[in-house]
Amino acid sequence: MLLDASSTITLSLPEASNGLLVKNLYLSCDPYMRSRMSNIQGSYIPSFTPGSPITGYGVAKVLDSGPPNFKKGDLFWGFTGWEEYSIINAPESLFKIEHTDVPLSYYTGILGMPGMTAYVGFYEICAPKKGEYVFVSAASGAVGQLVGQFAKLSGCYVVGSAGTKEKVELLKNKFGFDEAFNYKEEQDLDAALKRYFPDGIDIYFENVGGKMLEVVLLNMRLNGRISVCGMISQYNLEQSEGVRNLFCLVSKRLRMEGFIVFDRYHLYPKYMEMVLPLIKQGRICYVEDIAEGLESAPAALVGLFSGQNVGKQVVVVARE
Amino acid sequence: MLLDASSTITLSLPEASNGLLVKNLYLSCDPYMRSRMSNIQGSYIPSFTPGSPITGYGVAKVLDSGPPNFKKGDLFWGFTGWEEYSIINAPESLFKIEHTDVPLSYYTGILGMPGMTAYVGFYEICAPKKGEYVFVSAASGAVGQLVGQFAKLSGCYVVGSAGTKEKVELLKNKFGFDEAFNYKEEQDLDAALKRYFPDGIDIYFENVGGKMLEVVLLNMRLNGRISVCGMISQYNLEQSEGVRNLFCLVSKRLRMEGFIVFDRYHLYPKYMEMVLPLIKQGRICYVEDIAEGLESAPAALVGLFSGQNVGKQVVVVARE
Numbered sequence: 001m002l003l004d005a006s007s008t009i010t011l012s013l014p015e016a017s018n019g020l021l022v023k024n025l026y027l028s029c030d031p032y033m034r035s036r037m038s039n040i041q042g043s044y045i046p047s048f049t050p051g052s053p054i055t056g057y058g059v060a061k062v063l064d065s066g067p068p069n070f071k072k073g074d075l076f077w078g079f080t081g082w083e084e085y086s087i088i089n090a091p092e093s094l095f096k097i098e099h100t101d102v103p104l105s106y107y108t109g110i111l112g113m114p115g116m117t118a119y120v121g122f123y124e125i126c127a128p129k130k131g132e133y134v135f136v137s138a139a140s141g142a143v144g145q146l147v148g149q150f151a152k153l154s155g156c157y158v159v160g161s162a163g164t165k166e167k168v169e170l171l172k173n174k175f176g177f178d179e180a181f182n183y184k185e186e187q188d189l190d191a192a193l194k195r196y197f198p199d200g201i202d203i204y205f206e207n208v209g210g211k212m213l214e215v216v217l218l219n220m221r222l223n224g225r226i227s228v229c230g231m232i233s234q235y236n237l238e239q240s241e242g243v244r245n246l247f248c249l250v251s252k253r254l255r256m257e258g259f260i261v262f263d264r265y266h267l268y269p270k271y272m273e274m275v276l277p278l279i280k281q282g283r284i285c286y287v288e289d290i291a292e293g294l295e296s297a298p299a300a301l302v303g304l305f306s307g308q309n310v311g312k313q314v315v316v317v318a319r320e
Numbered sequence: 321m322l323l324d325a326s327s328t329i330t331l332s333l334p335e336a337s338n339g340l341l342v343k344n345l346y347l348s349c350d351p352y353m354r355s356r357m358s359n360i361q362g363s364y365i366p367s368f369t370p371g372s373p374i375t376g377y378g379v380a381k382v383l384d385s386g387p388p389n390f391k392k393g394d395l396f397w398g399f400t401g402w403e404e405y406s407i408i409n410a411p412e413s414l415f416k417i418e419h420t421d422v423p424l425s426y427y428t429g430i431l432g433m434p435g436m437t438a439y440v441g442f443y444e445i446c447a448p449k450k451g452e453y454v455f456v457s458a459a460s461g462a463v464g465q466l467v468g469q470f471a472k473l474s475g476c477y478v479v480g481s482a483g484t485k486e487k488v489e490l491l492k493n494k495f496g497f498d499e500a501f502n503y504k505e506e507q508d509l510d511a512a513l514k515r516y517f518p519d520g521i522d523i524y525f526e527n528v529g530g531k532m533l534e535v536v537l538l539n540m541r542l543n544g545r546i547s548v549c550g551m552i553s554q555y556n557l558e559q560s561e562g563v564r565n566l567f568c569l570v571s572k573r574l575r576m577e578g579f580i581v582f583d584r585y586h587l588y589p590k591y592m593e594m595v596l597p598l599i600k601q602g603r604i605c606y607v608e609d610i611a612e613g614l615e616s617a618p619a620a621l622v623g624l625f626s627g628q629n630v631g632k633q634v635v636v637v638a639r640e
Contacts, residue, residue, distance in 0.1 A: 209567065214562075256577070
């Protein structure tokens with residue numbers, strides 16, 4: 001519900017509710033949300049319901065709670081509505097926020113779903129070894145910027161691709177990628193990869209799909225691993241592009257593995273133990289693109305698919 | 321060298337040779353040989369040398385030996401030449417044949433490279449569980465017929481595709497596949513898969529690539545595994561076909577893994593321990609398509625790529 005400044009509404013939980021009444025603070029714009037705008041059979045997540053507020057990850061504050069494990073004033077991250085206040089009927093899927101000495105918005109990114117995605121996709125799926133060659137596409141995004149930094153912390157050589165000069169600079173100068181390039185400026189993506197990886201790629205963190213995947217396959221090394229996190233270049237197409245060069249899976253003994261972070265949330269405490277000290281010691285950084293106000297949310301979400309955002313796209317509904 | 325009946329050549333090893341002089345008995349026609357007719361950069365196996373006999377897997381008998389671990393009369397399988405007699409300079413890569421109470425030609429198939437390929441690709445890559453749904457393409461071939469039987473022995477439900485009515489009958493009546501279909505007679509491969517796998521596919525043993533892979537992806541179940549053994553439908557194309565639906569890797573959390581059996585030959589003794597009793601107890605069978613005489617070898621090899629062979633394609637050069 002959107003509040004009109006000239007009227008007052010008293011918010012309350014229905015009696016005997018096992019849900020939460022919450023005030024939404026930060027909303028997260030994520031590429032996976034595109035699939036919820038289609039009616040895909042057997043999708044891993046339900047489609048949005050037309051006429052209802054869309055739902056997504058966010059950070060919110062509890063105003064009233066049915067279950068005893070949440071109380072007024074608690075902060076959490078998890079699924080909430082794109083609105084100022086929500087009633088959440090499945091509080092068991094929420095993560096209570098215990099550390100508030102970091103920006104609260106980080107729980108939509110480095111300390112939330114995208115952080116876990118980078119962690120699972122890089123460490124769990126790719127099992128990186130020191131000295132390996134890592135390529136990350138959509139590298140300045142919510143997930144990619146972390147994968148690149150994790151790769152450096154693991155002693156890997158890492159190159160990222162992005163779609164603007166500004167993002168390429170960010171990759172090299174802020175996130176510490178060894179090299180970066182603007183894929184839109186490359187006439188020949190295969191040649192670009194051969195320039196940055198003369199000895200080939202051990203690990204590809206796949207965020208884009210399509211033509212990029214096709215040329216990456218040609219440039220993989222023996223026993224390489226491709227962590228398939230997403231394929232943002234394909235989400236707005238009527239039909240996905242065909243990817244050639246899959247025989248490289250055989251000739252180079254490649255493993256290509258898709259994953260959904262939802263399946264791995266049991267690793268969240270382990271991830272927090274790793275990443276919180278890195279943030280506090282300044283050994284890892286996180287760039288957010290913050291849109292102000294709920295009214296800016298639709299454009300912020302749509303902007304993801306043409307790369308308008310620089311870093312993690314967040315919408316601030318309220319700061320406290 | 322091809323011997324003319326009217327002349328006699330005395331065969332001998334060069335002095336101080338560390339090689340073997342051998343008489344070739346059975347030669348193996350295998351799809352991977354197609355890639356050796358092209359000059360593919362970075363291939364896992366060298367291209368053939370124009371003007372020299374082609375090389376491939378075979379069964380041969382030692383006539384003379386440099387190294388002490390082989391002696392006259394020994395049988396082995398491994399790389400040899402497509403000729404009546406060969407000198408083999410790298411005998412360390414050969415497998416000595418210890419069991420001769422099975423057909424010798426089996427060492428080009430169930431007891432040789434294709435057998436190991438089925439074993440590694442099914443057990444090692446796919447880690448099958450009882451009750452899982454398995455699909456095998458090119459299912460009556462040297463590898464596919466074994467994968468189907470291994471799947472049944474593992475308590476799986478298994479369906480195979482092949483390109484003739486005769487092969488489909490073989491799959492159902494000889495190899496014990498639960499179901500089989502002729503992919504050439506299906507107007508809609510996706511509908512065919514949905515008919516045989518209403519609940520989806522857990523394991524796909526990939527031998528063909530292209531359009532079949534594209535529709536299999538749509539029919540995989542959550543956490544499915546695709547063992548990529550080969551892509552025979554693609555080997556004679558100028559450019560490989562594009563495969564759509566790769567986003568299913570993410571939404572269904574699929575693992576797709578290519579392998580080359582050469583990397584796993586350390587498992588050969590373990591495989592023999594499993595498969596020899598199965599053969600002797602009649603719990604597994606093997607169908608070969610035997611071409612008589614070295615002169616039939618080129619047509620037999622070419623025939624693989626249009627599915628002329630029924631079962632494992634072998635060429636008999638000599639029976640002893």
